[in-house]
Amino acid sequence: MPRSKRSKVVSLTKVAKKTKEQKGAMMGEVQQNIDKWKYCWLFEVGSMRNSHLKTVRHLWKDSARIFFGRGAVMAKALGTTPEEEHKAGIHKMAKQIKGQVGLMFTNSEPAEVTEWFADFKQPDFARAGNRATRTxxxxxxxxxxxxxxxxxxxxxxxxxxxxxxxxxxxxxxxxxxxxxxxxxxxxxxxxxxxxxxxxxxxxxKTVTFRVHLLSCWDANTGDVTELPRKETEDDEVEGDDDAMSE
Structure with missing residues (x-):
């Protein structure tokens, strides 16, 4: 019996997986930026919305390069062992890549970066699973x-x-x-x-979007400095939005 030629229902809910070539291209971009900038920061976000990260990208567009994508791909680009690391010492940062984290490359001095992100916050709507910050x-x-x-x-x-x-x-x-x-x-x-x-x-709006800086790699010394995690009452703590790497 011949196969039916009737139209079939195609689901549009599935998201195409990144190809091996796309992952390789992202790794190449990360490694190019490791070679280009003085510092690499590992940062964490909570219940992230793309609009807030776009704001950060825009404000730093002339002085930094930000990646936010698959953690495994970013970690592999850095190199997870001393033998595999792209630059001296950066494997120690690769081991910290877990959850909703990203990389920021910049030549701005650490004091300037930490001060800027300490001041940056955006009010936002809470999501299911967050704890209410007020009645x-x-x-x-x-x-x-x-x-x-x-x-x-x-x-x-x-x-x-x-x-x-x-x-x-x-x-x-x-x-x-x-x-x-x-x-x-x-x-x-x-x-x-x-x-x-x-x-x-x-x-x-009962929560506040913040970017938490976790650690900083210095290209000159190869040292990775970890920063203390500061919890605030109105931080967003959970989320499932995917942000596209830039």
Whole structure:
């Protein structure tokens, strides 16, 4: 029996894997930058959103080169043993590559880099799995969204979504309205997907995106200096976004 020529459903949810050539090209780029710059920094991000890393890239575009991609590929580019390392001492940094980390190459002095990243922070929306950094309560009355200043009433077409997420709203003159106050979350407790979505819809940014510098490799000496990890109350701690390496 001949094979059917009817159209087949093709899933668009799968992401194509990087080819061997693409991985090799990225390794080559990393190694070229090892040769070019005085310092290599290993940094870590929490619940990262691409927009924030793009901001960092933009602000450092004239004085640094940033990579954020597959950790195994970056580690292999550096070399994970003294015999394989691309430059003296850098294998010690390769062994620290775990989780959501990236590399930044620059000629800026360490004091300048650490001071800049200590000051850099971006308010953001919490995600499911984050711990609430503060208790958030919606007062009785119109449900407001805090995406602008001053806040504005939630549009009428959002009312079905609000009810789906657990709010007992009713329409009052075209505005979703609460008859009694509703607590979205308690400080210190893990957020559910519904709670995180409610915080986002109402414009409540409860976490702060930061870049944590983990270590620095010095091309002149081959030394790798580790930096202490400083936890702050409103740091993002988990996430699953993939950022493309530049």
């Amino acid at each position: 958030v309560i919606l007062p009785a009355g119109p449900v407001m969204q805090h995406h602008s200043d001053p806040p504005e009433p939630m549009p009428h077409n959002e009312e079905p979504q609000l009810r789906k997420l657990g709010l007992s709203t009713s329409m009052n003159r075209g505005v979703p309205t609460l008859q009694t106050a509703h607590k979205i979350c308690d400080k210190g407790k893990v957020l559910s997907a519904e709670q995180a979505q409610l915080l986002k819809l109402t414009g409540e």
